[in-house]
């Protein structure tokens with residue numbers, strides 16, 4: 001696995017990768033966009049921080065890319081949707097720098113309130129001035145935290161320690177979290193109207209981009225102090241500058257910018273404003289945090305190499321590890337059913353229903369559905385389909401995917417049924433169960449069957465009449481194809497019959513034609529099942 005590291009990532013983490021003989025690690029910092037585009041095609045994995053933009057262009061150039069590892073929280077520099085559509089996994093390190101980011105927000109706020117940076121500059125230049133650096137206390141102020149997640153929660157706790165009254169706003173958290181933190185949950189507008197200090201801790205998304213602009217700033221109390229150590233672009237910087245200049249905003253403490261490094265005139269003006277304290281995106285820059293995130297992403301890459309579940313993948317459905325362990329035999333069954341079923345299809349698919357009945361239906365069956373879908377689509381499209389892009393690809397192909405569950409068990413304690421609907425309402429049904437831990441197919445269309453799928457099989461339908469089995473046996477014998485087992489299903493006496501043969505070798509096309517002619521088969525298909533175990537084309541770990 002070739003890994004490129006494009007931003008500074010702590011050695012303690014990279015060492016874990018470097019010592020693995022399967023890994024070739026290249027640290028290439030400060031590459032220009034064109035330079036990175038020229039070489040990314042050689043790599044399977046890219047490790048970045050916020051300094052590298054992983055956009056469509058880079059993902060397209062990264063023909064071999066399988067994983068984007070972001071050594072930090074924010075993934076706004078990664079086009080996750082596009083990575084998903086290409087089946088590229090994106091992982092981040094969501095916990096390792098939380099504390100550093102929270103402490104930095106406090107450091108910035110206190111620096112502004114006590115004029116630390118300005119007084120520091122003044123004293124170092126030889127002055128001894130005190131009156132111009134008179135500041136504000138935090139005690140008794142009303143502070144508003146927007147985004148009460150990992151960082152916001154820690155900032156709230158620290159503001160309380162400084163004896164602030166803390167209000168918070170976060171439409172996506174449980175009210176209990178605010179209770180547990182001892183803060184009052186209010187609306188965005190209540191924060192804007194009532195707070196002396198406002199600090200943002202949301203991700204940058206379409207919803208939060210320019211969330212605090214002209215309207216919101218106008219609503220704020222005179223003399224408000226604003227902190228942004230989350231992402232540039234959540235607060236409209238031009239509007240912030242305007243309200244600083246008008247005096248309505250007493251001061252701002254800013255670690256992050258919509259353009260990094262900032263080049264625009266208005267950003268330079270904002271940074272240069274005397275009541276603004278700035279740092280160049282240093283929230284996560286502590287020795288502790290950098291070791292944490294580097295180790296976290298490196299471990300995640302090793303998990304990927306070892307086919308272990310990924311804990312911090314942002315674009316793979318997250319499954320409980322204990323649940324995955326229980327699901328493993330069923331993943332194998334699902335894969336077998338899909339591999340078998342897809343070979344019987346002769347029409348375009350419009351809908352796939354994954355049905356689960358029996359005790360399995362008590363569990364979250366999403367991992368099974370996603371693996372099954374990936375397994376089917378892998379046979380249909382050129383692109384590699386895995387758990388990351390299976391749903392997106394199905395959607396793009398106009399295939400409706402449904403899941404149905406019933407805890408009621410019929411003849412089998414657990415049963416998986418896949419119903420594929422094609423053009424003109426054509427339906428194909430296949431059901432299977434586990435017998436002594438191994439997959440068995442127990443229903444095909446309307447026929448009850450019972451067989452363990454083997455590598456080489458032949459399936460045919462014909463009008464039931466005496467002598468057919470003998471004819472098939474003779475043809476197979478003439479071509480030295482040994483029949484290991486046979487399964488016969490029929491709808492009624494002398495009705496249509498379905499025969500499944502398990503064979504010791506593959507059936508060549510001319511033999512298939514001979515059997516078709518001899519039996520007047522209405523349907524005949526040689527089935528190839530490459531392995532009884534999951535081929536892992538879907539990216540699962542069964």
Ligand SMILES: NC(=O)C1=CN([C@@H]2O[C@H](COP(=O)(O)OP(=O)(O)OC[C@H]3O[C@@H](n4cnc5c(N)ncnc54)[C@H](O)[C@@H]3O)[C@@H](O)[C@H]2O)C=CC1
Pocket residue numbers: 073074075094097098101146147148149150151152169170171172173201202203204207208211229230231255256281282283284285
């Ligand atoms: N300056 C730096 O170096 C660092 C910056 N960060 C940034 O800090 C921010 C927060 O990080 P975490 O706390 O780890 O993320 P998190 O995901 O734990 O918390 C974000 C919170 O924002 C909330 N949220 C989302 N949309 C919202 C909206 N419209 N209004 C109010 N709340 C909303 C979410 O519900 C969530 O609770 C992120 O933008 C992250 O990238 C994180 C670490 C270091």
Ligand SMILES: O=C(O)C(=O)COP(=O)(O)O
Pocket residue numbers: 049050051071072073074075097281282283284285
């Ligand atoms: O983790 C985050 O979201 C950060 O903003 C830290 O960014 P960085 O890794 O320091 O470029």
